[in-house]
Amino acid sequence: MKLRALTKPWLGPILALNLLVIGGTIGYRLTEGWDLGDCLWMVLITITTIGFGEVEPLSAAGRVVTVLIITGGLIVVQLTIQRILRLADSGYFRQLKELRFRRVIRRMRDHVIVCGYGRIGQEIAEQLLLEGVPILVVEIDPSRKLAAEECGLNVLQADATLDETLLMAGLEKCKSLVATLPNNAANLYVILSAKGLRPECRLIARAESQEAAVKLKLAGASVVVSPYVAAGRTMAATALRPLAVDFMDLLAGSNCEIEEFRLSSNPELFKNLAHRSLSKLQLGRDSGAMVLAIRDGSNLITNPGSNVEISPGQLLVVLGSKSQLTRLRDLLGQTLETVEQMSS
Template identity: 60%
Template sequence: MASFLGRRQRMQRRLSPLLNTPLLPLGMVVIGGACGYRLSEGWDWGDCFWQVAITLTTVGYGDQTVVSPAGRWVTVLMLLGGIVVVQQTLQWLLSLQESGYFQRRRRWQRMQELQRVRNHVIVCGYGRIGREIAAQLSAENVAVLVIETDPERIAEARNRNLEVLNGDATLDETLQEAGIQHCRALVAALPSNAANLYVVLSARGLFPNCRLIARADSGEAERKLRQAGADAVVSPYIAGGRIMAATALRPLALNFLDLLAGSNCEVEEFQLSDNPQLAHAVMGRSLIELDLGRRTGGALVLAIQGPDGLLANPSGNTTLSLGQRLVVMGSPKQLEALELLLGSALQTCSAVQG
């Protein structure tokens, strides 16, 4: 009995919007008029509905003539009812347009489409930094979703075939529409440190496991963004200065990185699980024991980040523990083999440089 009442209530909720609109009375006039012509004139259904259409629209082509008195009464009643119903329908459609219903409907459909996106990177802000980030990610065939409010920047992003969400990235509802629960990372590249701080706080609250990268213009802003939950904070000015200084002092090293970016070799981060039951296969075992290089066809562990900091160029005697992050270089095939080899011990995998 309860299930029947529940189905009845759901059906009533579905039908109530229809009953509150002039569409149902309009349909009744059309069907009633067609049935009246069918009974009075004996026409087929196609001619009946055609007569209803030209009568309600007052076109009256004259290709059919109502000859019986009953048919004339049907026409009179249909015209009287049609004038009222058609006028109400037009007013209803205009009210929907004025209230923004169709815009909300299109936004809802757009939101449904965005919710189906998976494993994408959300870029908040499409300024100079955001454009470069989106271009680099697109070059790596990574799905990108841009959140922006400026109309010109939105048009520019769409001209580059990027998915764009017109909204304020500091709001929770905007991040939810962008599918933050299913993204691989979020980049806060807004021009304001305060706005990036709001984005990081909102994103961390909505999806604690999301990898957050934020832009900062000062050391104080970097400290606050890290306290808010950002996994990485980048200052374009500091990073640019370091690269220019490194170019002056170590040009060969930077040339190597440029060559690496244009090759088939990639660098990825492999985050190990902090669950002992999942990471039991690798926990406490050394790199020599695991023999990752031979078993993956040549993948090279460049560094291991743990609670004690970053260990570069680890030796074969280095043992793995829970929650560590491995920085590994290799071809896509080798990195895929390592991902399969780690199995349940692997929590996340993200590209560092391609």
């Protein structure tokens, strides 16, 4: 219905132009007796004022037809210009641009929705761009929308707390959603809406206080980050363990990534494995990736030894390049449930 409304304003000019072409062709055919190809060619060069010579010398009746075609062409052009001006005043071209943009959104897959383009949202978007991850920014403020578009980002100008906005942003097909709106209440609304629409979606939220962090967790946020707490921990780590922080910075600028491999909780899927220990499976040798840690329930095994066995429901934290991590996914096969990239 929307597309029909957008095409309707052009039906009049297109119909008038077609009638003019058909009428002029018939006129030349009756007055000059040319074949239809020559008649149509004469009409086209007359309407477009290209200035080519006549197909053949015109009779008096043919000149009358030519005058009528020129007059009709001027009228059609004038009406078309008036229609364009009226459409521009009514916001037609803005609606057309929005329609094209919504088509782009509908084609997006495995993208990250960033709700809010403040200072934190800008930093998140910049990091995601460096990783080559598709991003959609949801921002209601026009100035911030313009700033995001200047950085080459797709921006949906709408209220992120509304269910309609999240659905329009492609929540059902996104990889994750990040809520970085200016206040805790707005972020809470976003998480509640997103959790209700797609419970399995990975949701990351910004919190300004510990109380807000608890509420966001209860609302369904997968991860809650406090900028002040995170900054404080980073500064403390820099003071106490500068080499470790430098290593993480170097890792962020390399082609290596840290990913979480969630193993299936179904024991039946592990029956095809002849061995379960890391040494017998030889995941590192065959893939080139390194298993940094294994979380088994509440137990975290760091730098696991070769005798450690994998089992259903475990979470493997792995370091490697994209190609190495892809090979590891193939090796784990059906035992693998999900893969999530960690922030390095």
